[in-house]
Amino acid sequence: MTIDILYFRDCPNYEPAVRAIREALQQEHLAADINHVEVRDQAMAEALGFPGSPTVRIDGVDVEPAARTARSFDMCCRTYAGPAARNGAPSIDLIRHALREFGVNTRQGS
Numbered sequence: 001m002t003i004d005i006l007y008f009r010d011c012p013n014y015e016p017a018v019r020a021i022r023e024a025l026q027q028e029h030l031a032a033d034i035n036h037v038e039v040r041d042q043a044m045a046e047a048l049g050f051p052g053s054p055t056v057r058i059d060g061v062d063v064e065p066a067a068r069t070a071r072s073f074d075m076c077c078r079t080y081a082g083p084a085a086r087n088g089a090p091s092i093d094l095i096r097h098a099l100r101e102f103g104v105n106t107r108q109g110s
Contacts, residue, residue: 001102002034006054007038013088017056018034020095021095053075054078054089055078058099061098064094064098
C-alpha cells in the first residue's frame with residue numbers, strides 16, 4: 001500500500017495530516033510507503049489532479065469519497081468533512097475508513 005500526501009509549501013494542515021495518517025496506520029496495524037509530494041505550481045496541480053492542500057491518497061485514490069470525482073484543481077487550501085464542521089486536515093477516522101476500504105488485503109501478518 002502506498003499513501004501519497006500532496007501539499008504546497010507552508011500548508012498549515014500538512015503536519016496535522018501526516019500525524020493523522022501515522023496514527024490511523026498504527027490503529028489499523030498497517031504498514032504503508034508514504035510519499036510526500038510538494039505541489040509547486042498550478043500546472044503541477046492540474047497534472048496531479050490536486051484539489052487542494054493537503055490531499056491524501058491511498059494507492060492513488062482520495063481518502064474522501066466526495067473528492068474522488070473532483071474536476072477543479074488549484075493551489076488552494078482544502079477542507080475535509082468532519083462530524084460537526086469542515087476541517088483543514090483529514091480526520092483519523094476518515095483515514096481509517098479509507099485504509100479499511102483499500103487496505104483489507106495488506107494487513108501486517110496476513
